[in-house]
Amino acid sequence: MANILAVVEHRQGAVRDITYELLTFGRKLAEKTDGKLTGVLLGHNVDNLTDNLKKHVHRLIVADHDVFKDFNGDVYQQALADIIKKENPFLTLIGNTAFGIDFCPSLATHLGVPFTTDCIDAEIADSGIRVTRQLYDGKMDTHMKLSESPSYMLTMRSGTCPAEEGNLSAEMQKIESPITTQPSYKKFIEYIEAAVGDVDITKADVLVGVGRGIKEQANLSMVEDFAKAIGGVVACSRPIVDANWLPKDRQVGSSGKTVKPKLYIAVGISGAFQHIAGMKNADTIIAINKDSNAPIFNEADYGIVDDLFKVLPALKSKIMELKK
Amino acid sequence: MDLIVCIKRVPQTAEAEVRVDSSGKDIVKDRLTFDMNEADTYALEAAILLKEKFGGTITAISLGVADAEDTLRIALAKGADSAVRIKAEDFGELDGFKTAALLKEVIKDIKFDAIFTGCMATDDSYYQVGPVLAEMLGVPHATLVSKVEVSEEKVRVNRELEGGLIEHLEMSLPAVFAVQTGINEPRYASLIAIRRAAGKEIKILGKEDIPVETKTNSTLEELFVPPVGKRAEILTGSADEVAARTAGIIKEKGLI
Amino acid sequence: MANKKNIVVEINPEIREALVEMGAVDAYKCYQCGKCASVCPWFQVGTYEFLVFRFPLETVLGLIASSEDKDDLAREVDKIYRCVGCEACVDQCPLGVKMPHILRSARRILVDFGSYPENLKSVVQKIRNVGNPLGEPREKRADWAEEIGVKDYSEEMEILYFACCLPSYDTRLKNVAKATAFLLKRAGVSFGILGAKESCCGEAIRRVGAESVYQETARSNIGNFKESGVKKVLVSSPHCYVTFQKEYPDLGGEFDAVHSTEFFWKCIEQGKILPKKSFGKKVVYHDPCTLGRQSGIYDAPRNILGSIPDLELLEVEDFSRNLSLCCGAGSGALWIDWPKGERMADIRIKQLVDTGADVIAVACPYCLQMFEETVKAMNLNVQVMDVSEILFESLGEDEVR
């Protein structure tokens, strides 16, 4: 019987999508062994979040305290260390996000629990845990076995287990917060919105996402022209922002914007999971990439395996024709 | 300020063909080029910028095979003062946890104000070394760091969160910062610095120097090429034909 | 004084020694006359200060790329990578100073320390990994040839055709490889290709400073050529030409390299190829630096063009033959993006177009690539063609294109 604990990720009053993915995944894993899934919600004035969460877990532990008002990895670590020691779960699941990464590795180390990060799958095997992870820019997968232990901890990559509707009705257990103040050596100050420019890519119906495949800044104008022709807006992958070719607010992906346009055309983007995370919910995805093995083709509805410098101008003129 | 930067030499696979080798547990590396892990180049630059402002020293440490010394020399040429290689060949299978444990054994004897690591390495994609190292050393840490600003009374740290949001923290030193890519502009090394670096000694530590038992958290069982997911319908033909079909699809969806 | 911190310089004999060891011996010859700077294409570009004659002095003093300031250093490294190796300076220097070699010595040291532009790193990576700068799979190297039934090379054949990476993969440039293959067939020459067994000749990365990857790549070609019994290699690119002709012998690869223009002119002279279809256009020929100045081949391409019926051959006044201006793609520059307004190809295209030509003829895949892009970017109404393509059209067949 494997009892599983999953940590609820929320920010600025809303539960983040990764949480429901984790809960769906955790519940399936637990039920396979007749175990139970327990959710842990650390927050302040979070009563409004619990109703939906209760549908996804067998039990929901809630610690309500203003120390959890905003995220501080160290506060989470201390509180969870306490809860995990008491609960003694077989497995603790955390999102492989800016939230989970900041406390899982140190928490597991503190507890002496074998752990690993950025898993895309996990199974209970020979009374231990076997995970699937991706290496080398997503070009290789690996199976890894965690060292034998009564307890494990994993961070799961977002987007690897689609969230399902919950139909449980968990009992809720309110606990005293094990911690009441932020440590003096690490204090949360504020969230800062990255500066927003004149276009808002989250509001566009058609997005043309460009990646490192466009090679040079000078080629951006070609993409801008194309976007204009199709009535869309140019968005991009992170390397384009790193190179200062486009402002940060055009970046799609886990550390950029999450977009849900009617059409997303990925141009010269390989499809790293961080990018996918930001655009996989687009209604239609068309990918143009000259590498037929590029992971973006696993996400796209339509793929064009060819040189973008040939395809884009051709596509532009066809679209102009159809518009007439 | 005395700073430490942890650096990894990794194969450059972003634009390369990657194949599994005969052991089934590693990739074929003989045709790949190697370089400093991308995030580490930003970690190094972040440390150099601090050293330029406040003085002090930078020690670069790499757990790797002999070739990692080339990468350490790059760090020396760019601004590190001394370098240490931990002989990976002495320690068997590694994961993020064990790497951190070995680094800790070396770092515990060095005086430092801050440690910089990359937020992850592109080869094994762990996000572990920085935070585990911090925990083992008993100092605070921040991951996915996009800014470290040191002033007299405090250290301002920014973390990059999802959705273009930034988490602003105040921390005290010593601390470990696992930095995100793209946060500064890594510099070139000058010819003078390269010459100087070429002559510097790199301290090499092996099993006999680190006589502790370190264990991995996990064992790699096999490597394999990812199964294809929901594959896109691939449109084939000349650029013009493909463009015509695509334009047709876009029109069907009522988008033009 | 604007630049005070440069007044007191620390001379660094150690760097001088290192540079000389890497091949900068010519630096001692220079007597600072400044002629090189006035013929360097950067002088024509005019918007970027490139005082070539300083490099020998800076080498002797050991000052190249040695600023302690991050931004200054970035500018210095950028400068070192501005030389396109056109050898206009070498041609005019009273003392024959090989400026590109001086700069390459510095590049070699920088490359060893990963201290060079990222775009070039990626090119070096791809050549090491898959044998071409485009990162295309090896198996696809012969795709262009399969389409038209070109055979694999075998020992009894007369010629190995080495098409160069760009014509092997790039859709536009494949046309050059195909035209060349058709011409060879028409001339009745027995020839084949090595396809997946060949790698980039390595010229560009050697000039970028990646000496060890160059040597590894060159040795692999030499091994494969020898194993296949290659004696004579026909090339479309003058860059492959100089590498096979002048540089492979140092690594034990003695092959007889011949450029397609030389070969086809001989075929025409011998009556094996007969240009008969009227071309009906004005053509200006651009001398590729590596074919002209560096290999002394000026007449063969002109002779070919001159033999084509109804083709009016034009010349760029003052900037023709050994005074030709570089397209700006040499020594790795094809993969560097200089700011708008600082591009050699823009200047050269203007010179070529000003002759009133309908077609710009080149004999080098780099020039072809550079000019095609520039023509597109500047929206010009002029065609860019390789000499082999023009010759092929004049045969009156239309299998190509």
Ligand SMILES: Cc1cc2nc3c(=O)[nH]c(=O)nc-3n(C[C@H](O)[C@H](O)[C@H](O)COP(=O)(O)OP(=O)(O)OC[C@H]3O[C@@H](n4cnc5c(N)ncnc54)[C@H](O)[C@@H]3O)c2cc1C
């Ligand atoms: C913590 C973290 C957060 C991150 N967050 C984000 C994020 O929010 N968003 C994001 O995008 N990335 C993010 N990344 C980076 C991510 O891992 C990838 O590095 C990045 O998405 C790759 O961008 P790319 O696809 O443009 O480049 P590459 O992976 O280099 O892909 C370029 C693609 O272009 C193709 N190509 C090249 N030339 C041509 C041509 N002529 N025609 C057609 N195709 C061509 C190539 O085949 C290749 O597939 C993050 C990374 C980390 C560590």
Ligand code: SF4
């Ligand atoms: S032309 Fe020759 S001698 Fe004159 S400055 Fe240039 S390199 Fe020196």
Ligand code: SF4
């Ligand atoms: S080779 Fe050409 S680009 Fe380089 S310095 Fe000489 S003239 Fe200038």
